[in-house]
Amino acid sequence: MENAIEVQDLTKNFSFPVKDSDRGFFGNFFRPTIRSITAVDNISFSIKPGESVAFIGPNGAGKSTTIKMLTGILWPTSGKVRVLGCNPQHDRRRLALKIGTVFGQRSQLLFNLPISDSLDLFAKVYEIPDREYRKQRDALVTLFDIGEILDQPVRKLSLGQRMRAEIAVSLIHKPPIVFLDEPTIGLDIVAKRRLRENLKAINIHLKTTIFLTSHDAGDIESVCARTLIVNHGRVIFDDATSGLKKKYLNQKVVRVVFEGKDKLSVMHADGIDILKNGKGEATLVVDTKLVGIDEALKNILGNKGIEDITIEDPPLEEIIGKIYESH
Amino acid sequence: MPVQNHDYQISSGIRPLQNRYGAIRAYLKVFTLSLKESLYYPDKLFASVFIVAFRIIMMLLIYSYAFRYIGRTVNGIDATTAIWSIAIYHLLLYAQFRAVFKTINDEMKSGALETQINKPYSYLFYKFWEQLGKGILNFFVALAVVIPLLLALLGSAPGVFSLSNLFAGIVLAVGGTIVSAALYMLIALPALWIDDAQPLYWISDKAVLILGGSYVPLAMLPHAFHTFANFTPFGAPMFATQMFNPNFSTSWWYLVLLQMFWIIVLGGLILFFFEKVRRRLAINGG
Numbered sequence: 001m002e003n004a005i006e007v008q009d010l011t012k013n014f015s016f017p018v019k020d021s022d023r024g025f026f027g028n029f030f031r032p033t034i035r036s037i038t039a040v041d042n043i044s045f046s047i048k049p050g051e052s053v054a055f056i057g058p059n060g061a062g063k064s065t066t067i068k069m070l071t072g073i074l075w076p077t078s079g080k081v082r083v084l085g086c087n088p089q090h091d092r093r094r095l096a097l098k099i100g101t102v103f104g105q106r107s108q109l110l111f112n113l114p115i116s117d118s119l120d121l122f123a124k125v126y127e128i129p130d131r132e133y134r135k136q137r138d139a140l141v142t143l144f145d146i147g148e149i150l151d152q153p154v155r156k157l158s159l160g161q162r163m164r165a166e167i168a169v170s171l172i173h174k175p176p177i178v179f180l181d182e183p184t185i186g187l188d189i190v191a192k193r194r195l196r197e198n199l200k201a202i203n204i205h206l207k208t209t210i211f212l213t214s215h216d217a218g219d220i221e222s223v224c225a226r227t228l229i230v231n232h233g234r235v236i237f238d239d240a241t242s243g244l245k246k247k248y249l250n251q252k253v254v255r256v257v258f259e260g261k262d263k264l265s266v267m268h269a270d271g272i273d274i275l276k277n278g279k280g281e282a283t284l285v286v287d288t289k290l291v292g293i294d295e296a297l298k299n300i301l302g303n304k305g306i307e308d309i310t311i312e313d314p315p316l317e318e319i320i321g322k323i324y325e326s327h
Numbered sequence: 328m329p330v331q332n333h334d335y336q337i338s339s340g341i342r343p344l345q346n347r348y349g350a351i352r353a354y355l356k357v358f359t360l361s362l363k364e365s366l367y368y369p370d371k372l373f374a375s376v377f378i379v380a381f382r383i384i385m386m387l388l389i390y391s392y393a394f395r396y397i398g399r400t401v402n403g404i405d406a407t408t409a410i411w412s413i414a415i416y417h418l419l420l421y422a423q424f425r426a427v428f429k430t431i432n433d434e435m436k437s438g439a440l441e442t443q444i445n446k447p448y449s450y451l452f453y454k455f456w457e458q459l460g461k462g463i464l465n466f467f468v469a470l471a472v473v474i475p476l477l478l479a480l481l482g483s484a485p486g487v488f489s490l491s492n493l494f495a496g497i498v499l500a501v502g503g504t505i506v507s508a509a510l511y512m513l514i515a516l517p518a519l520w521i522d523d524a525q526p527l528y529w530i531s532d533k534a535v536l537i538l539g540g541s542y543v544p545l546a547m548l549p550h551a552f553h554t555f556a557n558f559t560p561f562g563a564p565m566f567a568t569q570m571f572n573p574n575f576s577t578s579w580w581y582l583v584l585l586q587m588f589w590i591i592v593l594g595g596l597i598l599f600f601f602e603k604v605r606r607r608l609a610i611n612g613g
Contacts, residue, residue, distance in 0.1 A: 016609070071445045073444050073610065092445070093447045101445055103441060106441065113363065117363070121356050124349075124352050124353040124356040125353045125356075126447065127349035127447075
């Protein structure tokens, strides 16, 4: 089966003039000093149809630049890109008919008009036959629960409502692949959860390939089966999202609850770090590289009056943060 | 609606029509929606029409007084002709494309064009139809107010006015609208290379203002201005203002040819530079 996205040795440099105080106005105007930065540095990856992939990294890592090259907005400095068999830069219109895009920080909706007008416009833009359009619009209205706000001007929508409308509009032509650049930015917990459910649904039921960038670990865990991490323009991790924890997880968080107001007494050993201890509750971090979890538990169980013990993985956010720091 | 119910039936892969009329239908939709959008702000519309009417009345007072004072025509132009010519300039200004400069300049600087450049249409054609939709209602409302006002205040159109002149004037107004679109789009594109293309806008806009006859009809200016208006794209958007000139019935076809020349030249330059822009695009956060 042909890959939905194929990226090979992709590089993007941005050049811009910088003011040189020694050159004066005319020197800077006619022969400016040019500075170049590499936003994407020789990355390669491929994505199969129907995959849901998180493309994450810290600010300035090159995620948005990559997504923009994949959707034909930016031209690469070098390397090859194929999306659904098209070269995004040379086959811009052909590719545009097949993909959906959502940029969390920008809107593609008609700001002063109701959502229904944006849907009508995109139906014409994507040349969708009227009957199919009506069917698809009704289905999306149901899925994204935008029936009640369909006739409201976009400018009067809440951010959560607008984002649901943005995604609905991007799916009006039933694209086999959808690119989402930080779709949950600024949303509250409820709106985020709802959006993630919708994305998961279109991935599972329609087999729509999802390519998502986000700073929110919740988006990645809930929606994406695979994670690609970029930093300084390079891919530093490419594996199943579940593998992210397995590979990088060498810490466990242990919470101990005592009857009454006892304190935990533990032999300080390498690899056991007490974060909080007192008033009937203690929290420890166990570094499993230095001490086994069984040994740490043996140490803890030596205490009397233990009512409950929970062992948890640190949040994904923390793991991702550590990966960024280590590269 | 809980997603788990799956009470929706959407499938992947609509096959678009992709026939030759598809693009035309899409742009017509852009036009009608822009028109609809302009109806959402009737207060803005009536305020701008009031300003046009006010300007024309001011010019009428000034020109009536000035011509009464000098007691003769200037280059064959009398007060009535001058005022009609100025009125046509201000009416056309409403249907035309100065605002498209700001839209493109802002979208390039902010990177907002990224939501449009990856759609299956031409960004420039989209902006053309969008702006036309925004401007056309203003134009017709202003026309409905200003023409009866002038007929009431001046009594009649200038003596040289005829139906054939009106027809030629409409052709020149349509041609001028296209030249104007091309001109203001072209000067917005350098926003990618220079931080702000606003100075280019000021220069071009003032050149159109002078050579288009905003406050002094072109026929009243020295001959050198006529040459400059004809052989630069700054006069062409407003050739229709010359429909009340004494020699218009014999010279209008020449003006149409000049407009066609500028449409081809400016259109070619826009397509050439826009392709350069696409390749050099750098968007914030990207």
